[in-house]
Amino acid sequence: MNYCKANLLDLLAIEQLEKDCFPTEAFNRRLIKNLLINPKSIVIKAITPSGKTVADIIGITKKENRIQVGRIFSLCVLKEYCKKGIATHLLKLLEEEFYLNSIRKVVLEVSALNVIAQQFYQRHGYFITSSILPNFYNDGSDAFVMNKNLL
Numbered sequence: 001m002n003y004c005k006a007n008l009l010d011l012l013a014i015e016q017l018e019k020d021c022f023p024t025e026a027f028n029r030r031l032i033k034n035l036l037i038n039p040k041s042i043v044i045k046a047i048t049p050s051g052k053t054v055a056d057i058i059g060i061t062k063k064e065n066r067i068q069v070g071r072i073f074s075l076c077v078l079k080e081y082c083k084k085g086i087a088t089h090l091l092k093l094l095e096e097e098f099y100l101n102s103i104r105k106v107v108l109e110v111s112a113l114n115v116i117a118q119q120f121y122q123r124h125g126y127f128i129t130s131s132i133l134p135n136f137y138n139d140g141s142d143a144f145v146m147n148k149n150l151l
């Protein structure tokens with residue numbers, strides 16, 4: 001598997017990936033385009049040797065209470081490529097990129113119904129905070145806020 005930063009040429013591939021992973025929550029093309037060109041966002045993709053994009057992670061940097069934090073906006077791996085360590089590697093690359101940008105705190109939202117993702121992040125040092133965002137997703141589910149301090 002190869003890992004590299006995505007650019008505008010990856011727009012359609014990332015759009016398709018998001019649709020495949022999040023049938024009810026996929027980002028639209030315009031948002032993905034903005035994320036691909038915004039200097040504050042980081043999009044990393046995983047591609048097979050034949051050039052198929054099978055996973056991506058999207059992070060953005062933002063100011064929160066006067067400190068810069070990194071926010072994980074999306075993480076998705078095509079079902080048939082799960083359980084191979086791809087998400088773990090993408091997360092590590094994004095955290096390294098945040099760290100190089102002087103970011104020491106990472107935040108994310110995860111659906112209260114998505115236990116697999118919650119456990120995935122917990123195994124990677126993220127904690128569920130007491131913040132719950134009611135009705136955060138289109139299916140009506142709440143979001144838990146998780147965070148991690150980068151050391």
Ligand SMILES: CC(C)(COP(=O)(O)OP(=O)(O)OC[C@H]1O[C@@H](n2cnc3c(N)ncnc32)[C@H](O)[C@@H]1OP(=O)(O)O)[C@@H](O)C(=O)NCCC(=O)NCCS
Nearest residue numbers: 021074075076077082083084085086087088114116117120
């Ligand atoms: C959650 C998600 C990102 C995890 O992706 P993934 O690539 O399967 O994650 P990893 O392979 O890195 O780790 C998952 C498991 O595979 C195991 N694994 C890693 N490499 C492996 C390998 N070579 N062989 C077998 N298992 C392996 C890991 O140990 C881990 O196992 P555990 O759950 O028992 O600890 C993926 O399921 C997904 O895209 N879900 C849909 C979208 C989503 O929910 N996104 C997160 C919300 S933003």
